[in-house]
Amino acid sequence: MLRVARMSKIETANILIRAEYIRRLSKVAGKKIHLVNVHDYTTPSLRFQYIPEYVLREGVFRADSATQEGCQQCSPHMGRNIGCEYTKKCGCLEYAAVDVNRITTAEMKQKYENALATGGSTLGFPKKFPYFTDGTKRQRTGTLVPFYLDSRHPIYECNDNCRCGPYCRNKNVQFGRQVELEIFKTGSGRGWGLRCKEDLFVGQFIDTYRGEVITDAEATRREQAGGQLKASYLYSLDKHQESEGLAQEEIYVVDGEFMGGPSKFMNHSCAPNCRQYTVSYNKHDNRIYDLAFFAIRDVPAGEELTFDYLDKEEGEGEGEGEEEEPPDGAVPCLCGAEKCRRWLWQ
Numbered sequence: 001m002l003r004v005a006r007m008s009k010i011e012t013a014n015i016l017i018r019a020e021y022i023r024r025l026s027k028v029a030g031k032k033i034h035l036v037n038v039h040d041y042t043t044p045s046l047r048f049q050y051i052p053e054y055v056l057r058e059g060v061f062r063a064d065s066a067t068q069e070g071c072q073q074c075s076p077h078m079g080r081n082i083g084c085e086y087t088k089k090c091g092c093l094e095y096a097a098v099d100v101n102r103i104t105t106a107e108m109k110q111k112y113e114n115a116l117a118t119g120g121s122t123l124g125f126p127k128k129f130p131y132f133t134d135g136t137k138r139q140r141t142g143t144l145v146p147f148y149l150d151s152r153h154p155i156y157e158c159n160d161n162c163r164c165g166p167y168c169r170n171k172n173v174q175f176g177r178q179v180e181l182e183i184f185k186t187g188s189g190r191g192w193g194l195r196c197k198e199d200l201f202v203g204q205f206i207d208t209y210r211g212e213v214i215t216d217a218e219a220t221r222r223e224q225a226g227g228q229l230k231a232s233y234l235y236s237l238d239k240h241q242e243s244e245g246l247a248q249e250e251i252y253v254v255d256g257e258f259m260g261g262p263s264k265f266m267n268h269s270c271a272p273n274c275r276q277y278t279v280s281y282n283k284h285d286n287r288i289y290d291l292a293f294f295a296i297r298d299v300p301a302g303e304e305l306t307f308d309y310l311d312k313e314e315g316e317g318e319g320e321g322e323e324e325e326p327p328d329g330a331v332p333c334l335c336g337a338e339k340c341r342r343w344l345w346q
């Protein structure tokens with residue numbers, strides 16, 4: 001009898017926790033986020049708080065909004081009504097990837113080589129626009145073009161101070177998640193995972209990674225206190241470290257363990273269907289930018305969304321991590337990919 005009473009107390013608590021979690025999910029801005037668990041009665045931790053924006057912690061500073069100047073030579077209607085279509089003029093696209101195929105004269109070529117050698121401005125050069133602007137079945141408007149998908153060059157979107165207007169096609173990630181997601185219990189030893197309720201197309205934006213933005217020193221402190229598993233919630237905002245000569249202690253880190261969004265539940269795969277990209281709205285702030293997930297191939301509704309936690313840039317660390325013995329505290333990878341590297345973070 002006592003056992004039955006105790007059991008029902010636990011069940012009631014589980015039901016209440018689940019209801020509270022779903023209530024909190026319903027408050028998250030944007031399309032609905034579902035919670036599904038067909039394996040047991042557990043619910044993700046209520047210690048986690050959903051936040052729409054980064055929460056800046058002690059010692060973290062964002063560049064003054066006055067530096068977010070926006071493009072001043074563009075306008076909403078420059079011919080095709082897509083905003084910044086004259087990429088040579090667009091101030092926001094100054095640091096976007098130069099479209100070398102459109103550098104035609106020897107003089108331009110020379111100028112470009114000088115800019116590359118000195119790290120000078122590339123304003124005035126034709127740029128690769130990040131998103132498709134003319135929808136077709138394969139190349140949907142707003143999906144990331146193959147160059148950015150493959151190269152992971154930072155994406156510079158327009159902002160509210162731009163003259164290109166609210167409908168400029170160079171605005172996408174800043175509008176937030178546009179797809180319905182589902183947090184689900186994987187039942188395969190990987191805890192919770194994330195999937196999308198609708199088909200995703202290659203290059204489609206899914207969501208950003210949110211969390212507390214902390215200093216590098218605080219991240220080290222939290223990692224030492226939290227152990228190996230803590231690493232999967234920490235993302236360094238170090239994309240511009242080399243090009244801007246930033247010291248390690250100047251780098252900020254996003255911690256999404258206790259505050260963030262649904263992308264916190266994305267598991268690792270050695271053969272992922274998504275990838276994380278750098279998206280900036282202020283070319284003068286190289287220390288805080290968005291981490292945005294895009295699909296890197298078509299993903300049918302219901303397929304688990306995954307990315308490579310060790311997402312190395314091309315050529316970086318090749319041949320590493322293939323030894324038989326795992327490093328101390330290594331977590332076995334359960335992604336199930338044919339070419340699985342066997343351990344997380346290796």
Ligand SMILES: C[S@@+](CC[C@H](N)C(=O)[O-])C[C@H]1O[C@@H](n2cnc3c(N)ncnc32)[C@H](O)[C@@H]1O
Pocket residue numbers: 189190191192193229232233264265266267268269331332333334335344
């Ligand atoms: C960012 S969390 C992802 C969400 C997590 N599954 C949960 O239930 O909260 C990362 C953690 O998920 C687990 N995980 C993610 N991908 C995995 C994989 N391929 N194999 C084994 N565990 C994985 C590991 O415990 C890892 O530390």
